[in-house]
Amino acid sequence: MHDTLGEARGFRRATFAYLLALALIAGVAVVTHLVIDAIVERQADTARVVNVAGRQRMLSQRIASLAEQLAEPGATHPGATTEQDLRDAIALMSQSHAALHFALPAPGVSGLFAGPMRDHAAERFQLDLRVSGYLDLARRYLQMDPATRRGSALLGALLAQAREPVLSELDAAVSRYQADSEAAIARLRVVLAVMLAVMLGTLVVEALLIFRPLFHRLRAAQRRLIEAALTDPLTGCHNRRYLMEMAAHEVERARRLDQPLTVLMLDIDRFKTINDTWGHANGDRAIVAFAAAAAEGIRGSDLFGRLGGEEFALILPGTDRAGAETAAEKLRARIAAERVALPDGELRMTVSVGVAALRADEAAIGPAFDRADQALYAAKEGGRNRVESWRPEFAAAARHSAVVVTLAEAG
Numbered sequence: 165m166h167d168t169l170g171e172a173r174g175f176r177r178a179t180f181a182y183l184l185a186l187a188l189i190a191g192v193a194v195v196t197h198l199v200i201d202a203i204v205e206r207q208a209d210t211a212r213v214v215n216v217a218g219r220q221r222m223l224s225q226r227i228a229s230l231a232e233q234l235a236e237p238g239a240t241h242p243g244a245t246t247e248q249d250l251r252d253a254i255a256l257m258s259q260s261h262a263a264l265h266f267a268l269p270a271p272g273v274s275g276l277f278a279g280p281m282r283d284h285a286a287e288r289f290q291l292d293l294r295v296s297g298y299l300d301l302a303r304r305y306l307q308m309d310p311a312t313r314r315g316s317a318l319l320g321a322l323l324a325q326a327r328e329p330v331l332s333e334l335d336a337a338v339s340r341y342q343a344d345s346e347a348a349i350a351r352l353r354v355v356l357a358v359m360l361a362v363m364l365g366t367l368v369v370e371a372l373l374i375f376r377p378l379f380h381r382l383r384a385a386q387r388r389l390i391e392a393a394l395t396d397p398l399t400g401c402h403n404r405r406y407l408m409e410m411a412a413h414e415v416e417r418a419r420r421l422d423q424p425l426t427v428l429m430l431d432i433d434r435f436k437t438i439n440d441t442w443g444h445a446n447g448d449r450a451i452v453a454f455a456a457a458a459a460e461g462i463r464g465s466d467l468f469g470r471l472g473g474e475e476f477a478l479i480l481p482g483t484d485r486a487g488a489e490t491a492a493e494k495l496r497a498r499i500a501a502e503r504v505a506l507p508d509g510e511l512r513m514t515v516s517v518g519v520a521a522l523r524a525d526e527a528a529i530g531p532a533f534d535r536a537d538q539a540l541y542a543a544k545e546g547g548r549n550r551v552e553s554w555r556p557e558f559a560a561a562a563r564h565s566a567v568v569v570t571l572a573e574a575g
Contacts, residue, residue, distance in 0.1 A: 185370040192363045199356045203349055210345045216260060217338040220295070221331060223257035227302050228326035234305075235314040247306060254302050261295050294333040298325045398448060399455035402469030407477055410467050411529040414481050418522060425481055425522040426488035427529065429536040430458065430495070432474040433514045433548040446506050450513055453504045461495055477533070485521045485553060492517040492551040500549060514549035516540055521554075535559070 230250040301322045305313065313319060394406035402410075418425040432438070432454055439447040451474060458476065462468050467479040478495075480488050496515055504511040518540030522532045535554040543552040552558075 181373070182370070185366055188366050189363055192359050192366070196356060196359045196363075199352050199359065203352045203356075210342055214338055214342070217334050219260050220257060220334050223253055223260060224298065224326050224330045224334075227253045227257065227298075228323050231302065231305055231313075231319055231322050234310065235316075235319055250302065250306060254299055254306075257295070258299055261292075261299075288337070291333045291337050294325075294329055298322070298330050301325060396455075396470040399452050399470055401455050401459060401476075402467065404469065404471045407467055407469040407471070407479065408529070411479055414467065414479060415522060415527065415529050418481065419527065423482045424484040425479070425532070426483050426485060427520050427522070427532045427536040428478040428480065428488060428492050428495075429518040429520075429533070429540040430476040430478065430515050431540055431544070433516055433544075435474040435513075438511065438513065442506060442508075442511060446504075446508075446511065449506065450504055450511055453502060454499060454513065454515070457498055457502045458495055461491075461498055477536075479529075485519065488519050488521070489551060489553055492519055496549065496551055516543035516548050517551045518543055519551060519553040 227250065230246055230253060233246050234250065301318060305316075305318045305322055308316060308318065394403060394409075395401070396403045414425060417423070432450065435447065435450075438450055442450075451470075454474075455468075455470065455476070458478070459468055462478065463480075465481050467481075468476065470476050478491075480491060483491065496517055499513065499515040502513065504513070518536045518538065520532045520535035520539055522529065526532065535558070538558040539552045539554040542555075542558050543550045546552060
């Protein structure tokens, strides 16, 4: 009972540890998903910033190109369209710059496990000044008299800004953001590696500390269940089922190796009297003492078990009839000398034994058991506390006894 309760507590502890490990793995899986999502979001932000910055570069060059076209001689009627294109380009670049501000995260904004973005306030301010100044030059250029645009200082300043400072500031902004983003992604990848290590470590610990002991316990429990199904609960020796299963193997082996095989049927004499005199509890003690004494004198290859009640069987592989008779006589003498100490006295008992050998033409143990049982009946009829080997006349006596029983039941 104590062992059973201990095993139940062990299984509960293993179940709790297993659920705890599952919860940890689930938590790691959730965090891993969030980290991967953060990496994807960082990469998407980088692509968005690069796209907006590229649009800024294109619009800055388009503004400079349109400004040069307006300065060309004869740009009269076509110039009206060109001026509108320039206004549109200025408006688009202004909107695009606002979008770039939105795409660039504010300084100090933190991502999941990625750390805060570095503060580039000065660079952002410089970029704002550069773009705003460039757009202001373009607007002022549009307000000039078309006749004075060619060769004007505004046009020169606009073209000079477009060629270097604006492009440089845009490239620098993208490079800074990309560097910060790559550093954040690198940190996220470290977190991802740590989460993976935690998950793998949890699985290893779970396998070593939970599944491995649990497997051993389950295997031990299965072994105990099998043993319980094949063991007599009172005496601890094998039961009838085990004897029949193992006997089939022994018969097959005896046939294959051409070796003898004998069966002994044993029955405690006057067991009903023992129960009536000493009580059923002491009768059980007598059966246990008998099984222990009988098991002491058998070989490791012999099969001993309880068939039911006070009846037992012993299968002797590789033993002929003469050898079985010798073994049976020794066993009978050992039981006769046995003393069972009881609270109210000392119990003595004897045993009758029937011996039968497996015949060469027999492929199953059943007939040998029947003959041994007939020999056991003859030993009982012959006065008990004796060994009888099967003889043909025992079969006739058994048939006669069966007829008498049948007639008695019919009457």
